[in-house]
Amino acid sequence: HDYTVLLDHTAGLREKEILVCQGFRAQIIDGLILSPIRMATEDLLGRTDTSPLVLLGEREYDAPFDHIAIDNVAAARAAVQHLLDTGRRRVAFLGARHESAREPAHLRLRGWREAHTAAGLRPPEPLVMATDGYDRQDGAVAMAALLDRGERPDAVFAFNDLVALGAMRVLASRGLRVPQDIAVAGFDDIEEARYAAVALTTIAPDKRAIAQIAVDCVVERIAARTAPVPRRILPGFELVVRESTVERRG
Known part of the structure; x- marks a missing residue:
């Protein structure tokens, strides 16, 4: 132009x-x-x-x-539906925020809930974890806190790929295998997701x-x-x- x-x-x-x-x-x-x-x-x-x-x-x-x-809601719903289709039934959400309902975190959480409802399941609200930010450390802290309180999921849907990668590091340190023990999906399709030791399933805009x-x-x-x-x-x-x-x- x-x-x-x-x-x-x-x-x-x-x-x-x-x-x-x-x-x-x-x-x-x-x-x-x-x-x-x-x-x-x-x-x-x-x-x-x-x-x-x-x-x-x-x-x-x-x-x-x-x-x-x-469409954050539709994209999150697709990711969680995939996890449910693989047989998982305790899908955690990492990256909730206590802000406006117009925030992407709320929209993606809504998609997480809608996927469970569409599958005839009650959304497992105890598996929703808030984070202070959206970086690797935030995902690691949230994943560790979830495991420490005895709420072990069989899958994780993270707000973004960085949160997912932080969560995967904690799972490895706890002796949990991805995806055999806990499956993980992210959002954004950053380059690091493709080249992680366990390549990350994600939403690619x-x-x-x-x-x-x-x-x-x-x-x-x-x-x-x-x-x-x-x-x-x-x-x-x-x-x-x-x-x-x-x-x-x-």
Whole structure:
């Protein structure tokens, strides 16, 4: 499209996200694709810059801007359904948060619950573990706490791949085999998931489609220069089954 692209890293800080959103470079940009982590709907509604804005990311916003994000509920449901289809019946969820129901963690937990209900099972709520963050250490701490209190699952669905990898490290240290004793599935399909000692089953968002749709949307808005009718666009995802849920044969 012959545009020059400027990248700003906001480090997940609300004040930096607001600064970008409010158009601190309004004099030199035609449009903005923003992936906020900490901003609230109120911050977006208070935006005074009139340049076109397209949102990325898994948080939900009730704001008049195009938003491209995968369907967290459906993706989580697919991952948990896979675990249930392998015969597991005590599927833990690692990565719950005590925040807004629009947060990705709540949406993925909802998918976890829906998969159990669809299978005719009561969701095992004692196996839901909150985490302070979403890194390897957070997964390790949550997995250890779950095992220490005697709530041993036969499968784990983690908020993301990093949490899953932390959990798998703890399982190995406790002498539990993946997937023979406890199956593990993650979310995001990061490179490390493919090359772990036990390759991780995960949800792979269609990142190429997300990028293409985001650029198409912002270019369309720049050309139209009209008040947007907000669209929520859900690119696809794929359940990538690997060794962490299906035992390798031969």
